[in-house]
Amino acid sequence: MHPAKSVIYFTTASGAGYGLMVWLAVMGAFGFIPADRPFGIVGFGLAFFLIISGLLSSTGHLGRPERAWRALSQWRSSWLSREGVAAILAFGPTGLYALGWVVLGQNTGPVGLIGIAGALMCLITVYFTSMIYASLKAIPAWSNRWTSLGYLLMALMSGAVLILVLQTIMGIGNSMVALKASVVLIALAGLVKLMYWRSLRNSEPESTTESATGLGKFGQVRMIESPHDEDNYLLKEMGFQIARRHTQKLKRFALAFGFIVPLALVAMISALGMPYALILSVSALISGIVGLVTERWLFFAEAKHVVTLYYNR
Amino acid sequence: MTLLPQNPSKVKLGLVIDLDICVGCHACAVNCKEWNTSGKMAPLTDVDPYGAKPDGVWFNRVHTFEAVDEAAGTSRTVHFPRSCLHCDDAPCVTVCPTGASYKRDEDGIVLINTDICIGCKLCSWACPYGAREYDEDEGVMKKCTLCVDKIYNENLPPESRVPACVSTCPSGARSFGDLGDPDSDVSKLVAAREGYALMPEQGTKPVNRYLPPRPKKIGDEVAPRLLDHHDDSADGAGLLARWVDKILTV
Numbered sequence: 001m002h003p004a005k006s007v008i009y010f011t012t013a014s015g016a017g018y019g020l021m022v023w024l025a026v027m028g029a030f031g032f033i034p035a036d037r038p039f040g041i042v043g044f045g046l047a048f049f050l051i052i053s054g055l056l057s058s059t060g061h062l063g064r065p066e067r068a069w070r071a072l073s074q075w076r077s078s079w080l081s082r083e084g085v086a087a088i089l090a091f092g093p094t095g096l097y098a099l100g101w102v103v104l105g106q107n108t109g110p111v112g113l114i115g116i117a118g119a120l121m122c123l124i125t126v127y128f129t130s131m132i133y134a135s136l137k138a139i140p141a142w143s144n145r146w147t148s149l150g151y152l153l154m155a156l157m158s159g160a161v162l163i164l165v166l167q168t169i170m171g172i173g174n175s176m177v178a179l180k181a182s183v184v185l186i187a188l189a190g191l192v193k194l195m196y197w198r199s200l201r202n203s204e205p206e207s208t209t210e211s212a213t214g215l216g217k218f219g220q221v222r223m224i225e226s227p228h229d230e231d232n233y234l235l236k237e238m239g240f241q242i243a244r245r246h247t248q249k250l251k252r253f254a255l256a257f258g259f260i261v262p263l264a265l266v267a268m269i270s271a272l273g274m275p276y277a278l279i280l281s282v283s284a285l286i287s288g289i290v291g292l293v294t295e296r297w298l299f300f301a302e303a304k305h306v307v308t309l310y311y312n313r
Numbered sequence: 314m315t316l317l318p319q320n321p322s323k324v325k326l327g328l329v330i331d332l333d334i335c336v337g338c339h340a341c342a343v344n345c346k347e348w349n350t351s352g353k354m355a356p357l358t359d360v361d362p363y364g365a366k367p368d369g370v371w372f373n374r375v376h377t378f379e380a381v382d383e384a385a386g387t388s389r390t391v392h393f394p395r396s397c398l399h400c401d402d403a404p405c406v407t408v409c410p411t412g413a414s415y416k417r418d419e420d421g422i423v424l425i426n427t428d429i430c431i432g433c434k435l436c437s438w439a440c441p442y443g444a445r446e447y448d449e450d451e452g453v454m455k456k457c458t459l460c461v462d463k464i465y466n467e468n469l470p471p472e473s474r475v476p477a478c479v480s481t482c483p484s485g486a487r488s489f490g491d492l493g494d495p496d497s498d499v500s501k502l503v504a505a506r507e508g509y510a511l512m513p514e515q516g517t518k519p520v521n522r523y524l525p526p527r528p529k530k531i532g533d534e535v536a537p538r539l540l541d542h543h544d545d546s547a548d549g550a551g552l553l554a555r556w557v558d559k560i561l562t563v
Contacts (some may be wrong), residue, residue, distance in 0.1 A: 001438070063432020063452025069408035070429050074315045080435055081410035137404065137515055138441040154395055206514050207441065209378075214509045215332075218389045219382030227342070227374035227395075230366045234443045237434065271502055306512065307443035310395060 001139065002240045003300035006060035011058070012158075012289075012296050013128060014087075015151065017050025018122040019159020021094050023178065025119035026288055027050045027163065028101060029112030033173035044098040055087055080137050083128035092123050093118035126155045133299075140205065141303035145197035153192055154292060157185035161262065161288055165281045166271075174278075182266045182284075190259030193295065197251060212309040223312045239313045243301030250298050258291020315409040317402065318418040326459055327399050327494030327504055327520035328479065333527045334486035335375075335390030341478035341487060342373040345396075345457075349478035352463045354427060358450040360478045370446045372396055372457040374477055384500055391526055394487075396478070397444035397457035398511065399423050400517030405436035405445060405456075413454075419494070421520060430538045441515045464489070512515050 024043050027033040059065045072088070074081040097118050100111035107115065130151035133142040164178035207222075210216030231239065243250065265284035269277045332494040341380070349372060359369035373396040373508065381388040397415075397547035406414045410414060413430035416423045425436075425445075428537050430453040437445040437454060445456045475489045490499035499522075502508070509521035 008474035054323075063434075063447065063454075064430065067411070067429065070412070070414065070431060071433070074412050076409050077315045077407040078410045079434075080408065092517070132435070133468065135408070136439055140437060184368070207512050211514060212510050212526065213378055213380075213393060214511055215378060215380045215389070215391055215393075218380035218391075218526070219385075219387070221378050221380045223376055224379045224390070225337075227339075227376050228371075229366060231372070232368055233446045233449075234437070236368075237437065237447070238443075248459075275344045277523075297488075305438070306441045306515070309445060 001300050001305060002237050003243070003297050003302045004061045006057045008293060008296045008300065009210065010054045010058035011151070012054075012292055013257075014054025014129070015155035016158035016162060017047045017054060017127050017128055019155040020162045021122045021159070022119040022156060023159045023163040024098060024101075025115035027095075027173065028097075028113050031108055032177045033107070035101050035107040036120065036122045036170075036172050037102055037169050039166065039172045040098065040107075042097050043163070044102065044172065046162065046166070047094075048098070051087075051102065068078030068211055071150035076135070079128055080112055083125060083132060083294040086121065086125040089190050090118060090121035090138060093121055097155065121215075123152065123155075126152055131245040138209075138306045139303050140203065140306070142299075143198055144196070144199055144203075146192060149198055150189070150192050153185060154295075157182070157189045158288060159293060160185050161187075161266070161281070161285050164266070165242070165285050168277050168281045176270075177185040177268060181270055183263065186263045186288075190255065190263070193255070193259070207306045207309060209309045209312075212306065223310065234307055235311060235313070238305035239311060240301050241313060243298055244304070247298070247302055250294060250302075252292050254295040254298055256291070257287045258295050261287040262268065262291070314504065315406050315414055315418055317406060317492050318421075320385060320418070321416075321421065322400070323357075323421050323444045324419065324465070324491050325399075325401070325520045326398070326490070327492045327499075327506060328459075328476065329488040329490070329492070329522045330394055331393050331488070331506070332393060333524060334390040334484045335394060335514075336484050337375055338376055338480050340393055340483055342371060342375050344469055344477045344481035346371055347354045348463065350377040351440060351442065351460065352460065353458050354455045356451075357455065357524075358448050360449055367389065368449075370455050372455070374443075380515075386447070389526055389529070389531065390543060392508045393557050394478070394559045395444075396521075398442055398517070398521040399459060400456075401518035401520060402516060404439040404441075404515075404517055408435045408439040415524070415542055422459045423456070424458055424461065426449070427455070430454055441512050441517065442519075459489075464479040492522065501541070 097115035130148040134147040262284040
């Protein structure tokens, strides 16, 4: 599949934003971070920036962005529509929680409960985003059980690293919780990604050129003449081949920068403490961004659409 | 509404494509483009049509496949027109977030309301058959309409009320009709020739059917050698005599 930059930014950035929002809610509601106003402004500012810029970016690949509001209407059948509706509904409780924290100086008790409700809405939104891809049977690399798990864990993981960096920079609250959460989530997300790749490697393709043409009973089928000389929309959008040529290298790169390096850096924080904590956590974040963007690029670019069976691709 | 019809009609209009007859002339694709570029989903925009990399919206694409059976030492060349199959369980319809994609209750034709399509392309990702193409110029998706503006058009003579690809096919490889009615001509044709659906494992329940190439005749039934015959009417006469014979025969 053609990896559209707007969609890569949307899924990684809004995922990280929702993840950060979840951790702001959990850490606030359970009293690990006090309702410090500057921390609230920076934390919610960053979370909302990532979420909103991600959602806006997702409209960037639309042919008619001015009609984007119509995408909210078909929630009964369409995961894309459900995702849009959930994203908007999530702004209610998360916005109230942010106001409670920043304006009222409260993040526990009733305000904390609103925060937890917001966190749930954030997770639902990320799940719905993942289902846009996981529901497409024509793209076997996406329609498997690891897709949604990966999206959820990578959102929670980027949120945990983000809140760890914010806590370390601003020196607010007990950062041990964020540290432990980061270690566990990076390890889990990396593991799920490995399982995802393993399942892709081991799965037999359900559809083949033989089943696509129905000519299997006459032998092995291949296209000998294309309907057109130049690439058409289908081949430009779905016949993307570069990633498949370099899959192994890119997977190692994504695995190293997205999971192994951040895990090692975050694990070292507890051993070394300040002032190394700052350098280590920021480095973990930068490495994680590079790794996760590569991972997401690969998620799109590597996926093979069954229509390519008609074109020998 | 992008839910599939709740009470679908029994009528399932669709195409039956005979791969035994198709000669791969692309006339169906060309006439489809001709009709539809001024039809319901008009225009079928071309981008850079006379340049180095021409591209454009087509509803019908004719591939040529080769099926090779190494063990038997046989191979078949099959021309294969590919277009929308108007699936009963059309994934392109249910993924649509706006309600632009829909399947008609009355005859099962899958259409797009291009006035509300946002061009998110998700329907083209959901379709296993590559039936939907994006119009870069208009920013919306386009697809085969089964010539909905032709098959019901009372201004046309009855024999013309079939999709453009069907009326133009010079070899009669394409048939149009109600595949929901087991007694219709197309259903009988499918039954007689063991017509099949493409990629049934995708669960889309296509309406269109393809008829497989007939078995190859191998063995005793050899066509007569036409190159062997010679003119023996002149009884071995010389060049001049044969020339005179020809003139006098006229």
